[in-house]
Amino acid sequence: MLIGVLALQGDFREHIWALQRLGVEAFAVKTVPDLEKVDGLIIPGGESTSIGRIAQVTGVGEKIVQLAKEGLPIYGTCAGMILLAKKIVDHPEQYSFGLMDIAVRRNAYGRQIESFEVYLDVAKFGKVKAVFIRAPKIVELGKGVEVLASYDNTPVLVQQGNLLASSFHPELTDDLRIHEYFVKMVVDRHESVR
Helix, strand or coil: CEEEEECCCCCHHHHHHHHHHCCCEEEEECCHHHHCCCCEEEECCCCHHHHHHHHHHHCHHHHHHHHHHCCCCEEEECHHHHHHEEEECCCCCCCCCCCEEEEEECCCCCCHHHCEEEEEEECCCEEEEEEECCCCEEEEECCCCEEEEEECCEEEEEEECCEEEECCCHHHCCCCHHHHHHHHHHHHHHHHCC
16 A cells, blocks of 8 residues: 655655654655555645646646546645635635535635644544644535534534545644544555455
8 A cells, every 4th residue: 555645845745754654655746657656645735826736737636636536535734625625715716626525715824923733623533733834714615525623613624535634734743643544544445446
């Protein structure tokens, strides 16, 4: 089993380290051939416009959409959530993969200087420390999207089938349970297609 972390820009290294601490083989994905090797994919935080632009120009974005529709488990954090969203309300012209039935507003929790940490109650495994840095806010939620955690009455960790997304950065804490949850999604899918 091999999990890729999209490495076009952003904090992809931290996700790779988190996966490695779980004993999972992980690597930096930069090209379409890289994507063809993975059993799961994480789209990290960073600059959603930069990541999206590079993904669009290189064909990586088109391949991600194809693989997601085929059932590949994908987890997007912060900018990754923005890229997974079907709608970016404050930047409707911005490129996204348009996969998850959510609408988001970029940087809705404030600028970098207003970053913060909180503990969230995650439905599947209890309290988790969450780091919010220029985080997107979900402003619309489709019927098929399950809310796994909320902050201030707003969903911040959601799942829709093979897609998982968080407004916050679990890779910046020592708590590996959200990565572990994603790895379980990958394992379950890996075993079902064998």
